[in-house]
Amino acid sequence: LGLDTVREFLTREEDTIVFSLIERAKHPLNLPAYQDHACFGPSSGRRRNDSFAELFVRESEEIQAKAGRYQSQGEIPFFHSRVPFTLAPPYNFTIDLYPAAASVNVNDAIWGFYFNELLPLLAKNGDDGNYAVTAASDLACLQALSRRINYGRYVAEVKFRGDQQRYTALISSKDKDALMTLLTSETQEDVVKRRVEKKAMVFGQDVTLDGPTETGDKNTSQSSFKVSPSVVYKLYDQWVIPLTKNVEVEYLLHRLD
């Protein structure tokens, strides 16, 4: 585990995130899927207060938990269930994280910004009734965002190991601000934001057989992309990077427990 390796992982996750957003943008907003107390058919065992999307994520995570998804430290569910066994054969996943800090995560914040702020920027108004397909693509977005942002734990572990003396001093004095400053690289953040914006242009254009496929094309206005590149830039600028940094700081604060 080194800084180059963890950054390669984050770079690859960008592809997953941009593609999952493109998939979600295929569907209209489908608001009823997100409303509390929404009633679809006979209420067979449904908990009140759950929106359809919430129920979909909860139940999907349960089956994925059984299948062993959360045996890997890199995956953190949004809802903790008490599924006692896994269907998957046991596998010795590598343990790279410090045990007392390994469960640090910001899934609640991810859930909040995804549904309240990002989704309205992503999906057009409308309702086509395809709630299951829509919720499935929400789940894909949430899982990709969660994996990327909570990967801040690994980034923090690498940074800690690379500069133990300075980090140890700041962790001991619980100096959050100084930790934040020490782990920040504005140059790197700028590279990441401009790269994801470009990925949204490259992955989100219509591919035809005539003409070159270039991002600098004069004819490609923002509206011709499947997901607006500026929305993807904003996603990273306002939520993904700041939350990753919060994960890093929280992880470090528990690194000496």
Ligand SMILES: O=C(O)C(=O)C[C@]1(C(=O)O)C=C[C@@H](O)C=C1
């Ligand atoms: O690459 C790093 O060094 C990270 O800590 C990751 C990240 C990011 O979220 O992309 C976060 C903080 C740094 O300022 C730069 C980038």
